[in-house]
Amino acid sequence: VYSCTQKCIGAPSGMSPIAWTPAAQAKRVACRSFYLDLTLLEDYWLRRKYHHTLSSTMIYALREALMAIEEEGMDARWARHERNHQALARGLEAMGLTLLPPQGERLWTLNAVRVPPRIDEAAVRKQLLEQFNIEIGAGLGPLAGKIWRVGLMGSSSSASLVLLFLGALEQVLRDRGFAMTPGAGVAAATTLGQPAALGRG
Structure with missing residues (x-):
């Protein structure tokens, strides 16, 4: 079994913890x-x-x-990642967006969000980074240009960051003519509880 340090462990990149039988x-x-x-x-x-x-x-x-x-604690850490994923998924769906994997096959830590028709996915990522200092990934391989990759790993899996991202993504998409109910994403995400209760942060 091998992993890397910069994902859910939350350390800098550059090492790969390994274990073998x-x-x-x-x-x-x-x-x-x-x-x-x-x-x-x-x-x-x-x-x-x-x-x-x-x-x-x-x-x-x-x-x-x-x-x-x-x-x-590992149990609390698992629960935090699950809660924040569920909040993000509810928020995205309330905004009219869909996740690529079906329910039951989704990772709590990496969310693949379908890019809506007629939306320039690279321009959305660029505005999120430049205006809100939020960086999300592009699709890779056959999914290039078709999805965004939104990570919720380690310290980045927090209620405050989920709500910040949903609000920023709403503004960027509305700037590009994507129709949605204002505030729907953040409102749906908070139906799981108060923002501070969704996870650390």
Whole structure:
């Protein structure tokens, strides 16, 4: 199992925590890459061949991020991500937008929002960034130009940011002639509870 530090863990990018089973550890095959040779990492603190220069600041950052996760508690962290995803989904749907995955197959952390017809998706992202300092991702591969990717991960999964994004997206879309009831997105998002109760922030 491998991951990265900059997503839901909430640390800076640049590291990939990994875990493997005893069976995988016992399996010995010729490694085709010095950089990816895990046998050189197993005994990092013991006598070994030099592998790479450790970034101590990254280790400290990862430690702080993991301490924050422990302090919040995993159950509370899962619940926060779910609540904020549900608030975002309700808000988007109230604005006349749809999520790409069907209900039951959606990730709480990455929301794929269909771009409405006749809307320049890149122009929307540009205005969100320049006017509101909000950056969302474009679709990739076959979904390029068809969806926006809205992340709710770690500290960015907060009620205040969900409501800020919904309000900003409403203004940007209305500037482009997309018809919706003013304030519908924010109002729908808050039906799950008071903004502060949706999640941290």
